Amino acid sequence: GNSVTQMEGPVTLSEEAFLTINCTYTATGYPSLFWYVQYPGEGLQLLLKATKADDKGSNKGFEATYRKETTSFHLEKGSVQVSDSAVYFCALSDSSGGGADGLTFGKGTHLIIQP
Amino acid sequence: DAGITQSPRHKVTETGTPVTLRCHQTENHRYMYWYRQDPGHGLRLIHYSYGVKDTDKGEVSDGYSVSRSKTEDFLLTLESATSSQTSVYFCAIRGQTDNSPLHFGNGTRLTVT
Numbered sequence: 001g002n003s004v005t006q007m008e009g010p011v012t013l014s015e016e017a018f019l020t021i022n023c024t025y026t027a028t029g030y031p032s033l034f035w036y037v038q039y040p041g042e043g044l045q046l047l048l049k050a051t052k053a054d055d056k057g058s059n060k061g062f063e064a065t066y067r068k069e070t071t072s073f074h075l076e077k078g079s080v081q082v083s084d085s086a087v088y089f090c091a092l093s094d095s096s097g098g099g100a101d102g103l104t105f106g107k108g109t110h111l112i113i114q115p
Numbered sequence: 116d117a118g119i120t121q122s123p124r125h126k127v128t129e130t131g132t133p134v135t136l137r138c139h140q141t142e143n144h145r146y147m148y149w150y151r152q153d154p155g156h157g158l159r160l161i162h163y164s165y166g167v168k169d170t171d172k173g174e175v176s177d178g179y180s181v182s183r184s185k186t187e188d189f190l191l192t193l194e195s196a197t198s199s200q201t202s203v204y205f206c207a208i209r210g211q212t213d214n215s216p217l218h219f220g221n222g223t224r225l226t227v228t
Contacts (some may be wrong), residue, residue, distance in 0.1 A: 102146075
């Protein structure tokens with residue numbers, strides 16, 4: 001079956017530090033990959049996505065590249081801010097199932113940025 | 116923001132009582148989902164719907180039922196609530212375009228005492 005593995009944290013960084021959150025996946029088909037962000041008390045918001053190998057998704061200074069050879073989709077940001085403190089979820093969608101059955105999520109990485 | 120409203124936002128109930136959570140969307144999307152979020156488990160799919168009266172089970176469906184009588188509404192029912200069902204419940208919707216992302220509501224925090 002499908003699965004997503006990511007570090008759970010908390011990951012604590014200083015403001016302006018470089019961020020990497022690792023995500024690796026197992027899928028039976030040809031998945032699309034997503035990063036979601038969750039701020040306290042809110043639902044998940046789509047941060048970025050990539051739909052095929054070597055695609056790079058980007059948004060708000062965050063980037064992730066779909067690496068089929070290493071089955072990875074690591075999230076990066078060059079200079080984090082306190083406002084980036086949140087929980088980040090990596091997820092996949094296996095299109096071979098027709099798309100109806102939702103996404104498979106990792107357990108989430110809690111990121112804390114200190115001023 | 117995608118038009119998704121979950122109600123109630125918070126609920127406290129007693130073990131053994133029935134509970135219904137509601138998800139309402141204004142996007143006319145075909146696919147709707149119920150997830151639960153728990154520490155150490157991330158999000159787990161409970162049930163999903165691919166059209167009116169068309170639903171299917173997710174990975175943690177035991178103790179839950181769903182109904183979808185209209186495109187815009189997807190109800191999650193706990194027939195007899197247990198303490199293990201204390202969680203935050205999220206509804207999500209998805210368009211029909213290939214590789215469409217999920218859009219989430221703001222969640223319902225349910226406590227079963």
